Structures are given as C-alpha cells and as structure tokens.
Amino acid sequence: DTAVSQTPKYLVTQMGNDKSIKCEQNLGHDTMYWYKQDSKKFLKIMFSYNNKELIINETVPNRFSPKSPDKAHLNLHINSLELGDSAVYFCASSQTGSQASYNSPLHFGNGTRLTVT
Amino acid sequence: AQTVTQSQPEMSVQEAETVTLSCTYDTSESDYYLFWYKQPPSRQMILVIRQEAYKQQNATENRFSVNFQKAAKSFSLKISDSQLGDAAMYFCAQMNRDDKIIFGKGTRLHILP
Numbered sequence: 197d198t199a200v201s202q203t204p205k206y207l208v209t210q211m212g213n214d215k216s217i218k219c220e221q222n223l224g225h226d227t228m229y230w231y232k233q234d235s236k237k238f239l240k241i242m243f244s245y246n247n248k249e250l251i252i253n254e255t256v257p258n259r260f261s262p263k264s265p266d267k268a269h270l271n272l273h274i275n276s277l278e279l280g281d282s283a284v285y286f287c288a289s290s291q292t293g294s295q296a297s298y299n300s301p302l303h304f305g306n307g308t309r310l311t312v313t
Numbered sequence: 314a315q316t317v318t319q320s321q322p323e324m325s326v327q328e329a330e331t332v333t334l335s336c337t338y339d340t341s342e343s344d345y346y347l348f349w350y351k352q353p354p355s356r357q358m359i360l361v362i363r364q365e366a367y368k369q370q371n372a373t374e375n376r377f378s379v380n381f382q383k384a385a386k387s388f389s390l391k392i393s394d395s396q397l398g399d400a401a402m403y404f405c406a407q408m409n410r411d412d413k414i415i416f417g418k419g420t421r422l423h424i425l426p
Contacts, residue, residue: 231358237408239350239358252356284414302352302402304416 199223202287202305209277210313217272217308219287225303227251228270230262231286233307239286245270246292274310282312315340317407319417326395327425333380334390334420336405342366345409347381347388352402352419361403364388392422400424 200221209215221228229252230242243262244252250262259275274281287305317338326332338347349361364372364381371379376396380389388407392399402421408414 229356233414236360237346237348237363237414238360241355241357244356302356302404302416302419307414 200287200289200303200305202285202308204308205306206309206311208311208313211277211279213277214273214275215277215310216274217285217287217310219270219272219305221268221287221289221303223289223291223303225289225291226267227290227292228264228267229288229290229302230270230272231288232256233284233286235283243270243272277310277312279312282310284309315407315409315413315415317405317415317417319403319405319420321420322418323421323423325423325425326392328395328397330395331391331393332395332422334392334403334405334422336388336390336417338386338388338405338407338415340386340407340409342409345407347379348406348408348414349377349379349388349390350404350406350416351399352404354401358404362390395424397424397426 203218227246229244231239233239242256245264248264261273264270284307286307288302290302345366347364351359351361362372362374362377376393378391402419404419405417
C-alpha cells in the first residue's frame with residue numbers, strides 16, 4: 197500500500213492552462229504539505245494543512261491554491277500556468293497533533309513532474 | 314526497487330562533539346545522486362550536502378561531510394563540532410537520472426548543551 201500517493205506522476209501542459217495535482221495519504225496523519233523542488237534540487241515548502249486548516253502559507257503566487265476536502269487529501273490547483281512553474285512537486289504528511297512535535301517523521305509522495313511548455 | 318533507509322529515528326550528541334547519521338539505499342542504477350536535507354521547525358527543507366555517485370571523493374560542506382560507500386550503498390552524514398542550531402530532522406534522499414527521488418523517513422538530531 198502506498199502511504200502518500202500523488203497523481204499524476206507526470207504532467208505536461210501549455211502556458212496559461214489550469215491544472216491540478218492530487219495527493220492522498222492513508223496513514224491517518226493530521227498534517228499535509230506541498231513542496232516544490234527546483235532544478236538545483238532545493239526543496240521549498242509551499243503550504244501546510246493541519247486538520248483541513250491552512251497553517252503554513254509561504255510566499256507563493258496566488259495562482260497556486262491548495263484545497264483540502266478532508267484530512268487525507270490535499271490537492272494543489274494551479275491557474276494560468278507559467279514556464280517558471282515547471283518543477284517537481286512533492287506532497288508529504290505527518291502526525292503533528294497535540295503530543296507529537298514538529299519533528300514527527302515526514303512521509304513523502306513520489307513527486308509530480310510538471311512541465312510547462 | 315529504489316529505497317532509502319535511515320535506521321536511526323533519533324540521535325543525540327553533545328555540543329561541539331561529532332555525530333554520524335546513517336543512511337543506506339538501494340537502486341538498480343549505476344549513476345545517481347545522493348542528498349542530505351535538514352528540516353528545522355519551520356518544516357522547510359534545507360539542502361545540506363549532495364554527492365554524485367560517479368565521484369569517488371566524499372562531498373564536504375564546512376562542518377558537514379559524507380562517507381559514501383558505493384559498493385555497500387551507504388551514505389552517512391558526519392557533523393563535526395555540533396552546534397545547537399544543528400538540531401533538526403535530517404532526511405537522506407537518493408535520486409536516479411530520471412529525476413525520481415526517494416526520501417528516507419528521517420533522523421531527529423538532538424544537540425545537548
């Protein structure tokens with residue numbers, strides 16, 4: 197069973213389009229994240245949701261909108277795609293809660309490679 | 314299968330001492346990259362060090378160095394002169410040439426004053 201699954205694995209689209217990347221975790225975790233990995237392999241956090249509430253919202257264009265229908269899902273919707281959006285996007289989850297600390301293990305999905313042409 | 318294993322969920326080290334975090338991996342590729350990321354409370358992921366598999370020389374970044382044993386598929390991180398600011402979660406990762414990257418589960422490092 198895949199703990200954190202992202203779909204699609206690859207996404208090729210043209211500038212100006214709107215696309216979504218889905219993420220689901222079956223670990224029962226209460227916190228989910230989106231990271232963007234650039235060409236130099238730096239990973240930057242974009243968003244974090246805890247129990248469906250946004251808790252981290254780094255400086256990203258407002259064309260990026262996360263949506264969490266429930267604790268097990270955190271989808272990333274991107275409007276008006278630009279060339280610079282091309283990257284690998286990683287979803288992750290952890291159990292934060294009242295007892296666990298920020299240092300609870302992070303489980304990553306396998307990433308979605310987005311290519312904007 | 315592409316896997317990364319960090320066998321130490323938590324470690325502690327005295328300030329100014331040296332600590333080594335373990336990482337083993339498996340891949341069918343002969344050419345790939347290895348990384349160590351540091352994750353502070355902000356949950357940001359900071360790239361600490363990277364190693365290209367075709368390079369025999371171990372990578373070094375200031376107080377951080379790796380012991381890369383390709384035959385054993387081992388990639389440990391050594392932190393010298395540990396500082397309080399080094400306390401964080403550390404993730405080992407392995408990436409194939411097709412850019413598929415797999416992360417370990419992380420090692421939580423405590424620095425004791």
